[in-house]
Amino acid sequence: MEKYYAVIDIGSNTMRLVVYSQVNTGRLHEVENVKAVARLRNYLDAKSNLTDEGIVQMLGVLDSFKEVLNIYSLEELACVATATIRQANNNTFIQKKVKQQIGWEMRILSEKEEAYYGYLSVVNSTSIEEGITVDIGGGSTEVTYFKDRVIQESHSFPFGALTLKQFFSDNKPETALGKLQTFLLEQFSILDWLKEREVPLIGIGGSARNMAQIDQSLKDYPLAGLHQYKMNDSDIAKILHYLSPLCEEELQKVDGLSTDRADTIVPAVAVFHALYQTTQADCFVLSRKGLRDGVFYEKSTQNLKDHLYPNVLQDSIRELIHEYSLDQTQIEFIQFLTKKLFNGLKERRLGSHTQRDWELLERACSVYNLGNYIDSESSAQHTFYLLANRTIDGLMHIDRLRLALIASFKSKNTFKQFVGPFEEWFLKEEKEKLSVLGALLKFSYCLDATKRQVVKDLDIEMNDRELTITLYCDKDFHPEQYQTNKQKKHLEKALHKDINLQFILG
Incomplete structure (x- = not known):
């Protein structure tokens, strides 16, 4: 139930x-x-x-x-x-x-409670450790500052998107916008804790969602989802200059803008822009979770310190494992094998792997091939689409894409196919690294082809010509041996090394 x-x-x-x-x-x-x-x-x-x-x-x-x-x-x-x-x-x-x-x-x-619930929704649905939240309502604007995920400051300004419309009632759009921006900068300057923080500015609420939707529309953004969508100062300025000269009839036709927000979107975007300037934010991040979510986060976390989930991303991965009926025992075994391989390659300087690469690979171990839940024949395609286009709390969009590319790895050709629409998102070196990590993960899963955890340990030796991987098994290993020899070519291509596999029983 x-x-x-x-x-x-x-x-x-x-x-x-x-x-x-x-x-x-x-x-x-x-x-x-x-x-x-x-x-x-x-x-x-x-x-x-x-x-x-x-x-x-x-x-x-x-x-x-x-x-x-x-x-x-x-x-x-x-x-x-x-x-x-x-x-x-x-x-x-x-x-x-x-x-x-x-x-x-x-x-x-109260003003304080409204601000607090906005903050609580952000820290329990993202992995942002320090930031400033802003929630523009119709009649007030709440801002908070948090550090190490704990709220430090909050304030409620007595103006919102509806009240700020008054600036445009008797003035030309350019004049009204100039006066509004001056007013907002003066208002935000009264709070010393807002000035030059150089941390993410996180937008909450319908106006922030609409601004993000407009930005995605202008960019023909290739991924689905709004939560944790990232923008910068020039993106917000571009939207403000695009929208401010438009009459209400023209605003009604703007892609990504709800018709009921057409008359309030310009004041709202002006608030985001002025606050970005005041805080000298390093980026703007959209949170789809807001006050309503915060109300229930408070209840569901009442037994946790500071009402915080300890690890938002870990919880999200756990949800995926549950939703797609993935085998937790196998996942832990694959993580063990993959780490042995990863560390072995790192020690032999096969690739410039970092701790961050391992964290990404470990995460991918948990959701590898989850598209098999839908259809085994096209599992890679389903895996990539599902991970790239669904909200994963704790992951920014580009990190979600990295996870999708590794967890869906089938071959070099399918990797190129999946990464194609996102060529400009990655440098050549990162694409090569993601391909290596994907091939390594696929290789690890071949070592547990029958899900019996046959391989108990492994050693790696390397010479100029080839890589020798010795695999110590406690059961009949022939199905794993067949599958791994069949699929090792993907890792060989990625590492530019021949691989010699030696299976030993006992």
Whole structure:
């Protein structure tokens, strides 16, 4: 029986329902995501009360969310509200109306809590050790600074994508953008802990997602997925200069931009650009995980120090092993053999291998040939596509691609085929190294062709002409001997060495 959890996020611009299922590893997977553009910010009156019309709008959306949830047997539900409800003078009355008509307890997050949940979602879904997070809502902007994955500072600015639209109401686009940028730089400069950090700037929320989608569209980006997508200062500046002269009708047609964000995307991108400049960030990273995820990360990590998963990437690999029914015993055995081979080649200076290369290869041992789960005949193709195009928490996109190229290795030709669309991503030397690592991994799996863990140890000797690998076995080794001799040519080509295999029983 799957366990389901739901969170309702009542924002200033949008309201969203997300349903998660919990898998065996304890991590949460999104199974339902429903969005409604309520623009509650527009219903705050002169006295900062949410009008009756706004309350009716909000309750109507919540009622529709409740209908969706009727098909799930929920373990837990959280209903949280952010800036607009927080700033509404009649928010206590609003909470009572939600309880009376919907039956839910609505929790109004403080500025500090809103910032904290954004931070918590980032450190539990990426491997970034130090960074600055930014989450632009409709009525507020939250920023945090974390180091060694622990939050150090947080702040909530009283402006968001909807409120910043005012800069464009009475001015020409160029004038408005200049005034907005000056305002933002002044605002960000009041926090000394933001200045010149030179760490990743991590964007959270719908505006950040839309900016990343536009960037991918402009670049004809060849990989799927947004989480952990990387941009730089010039990418953001290019998008800002591309979008700012466009009228709303033209913005509606921009690839990657949601129609409901067409009127707020320019102020949002201006925030990212100004913050990038203030922090002197070394890159911009998009996090698809945000406040809603943070709410449940807090609950699912309540027994862990600082509410942090110890190793995000390790958990992600474990999920893949479970999802594709991979054999953990075989994986550990292959890691043992591969490390012996890797170290042996490194000692004999066959390739300029590093500790980072081993970490990548060890990871690939866990997911080698997982495409066999779909179809054994085209396993390499499925392995490459699945690993290259699915989100793996803890891996940036280029690292995901490296993993896919090694774990899908079948031959030099298929490697060239897979790496073809990404030629400009790698130097020639790195492509050669990835090919060697892939061939080495394929060779290791041949040594366990029958999954009986026949080979218990190995030695490597080398002369000018060939590499001799002696394999010590405790069972009949003939199936492994046949398969390895058949496939060793791939490693020979990669190493530019003949390989002589000697199997010894006893």
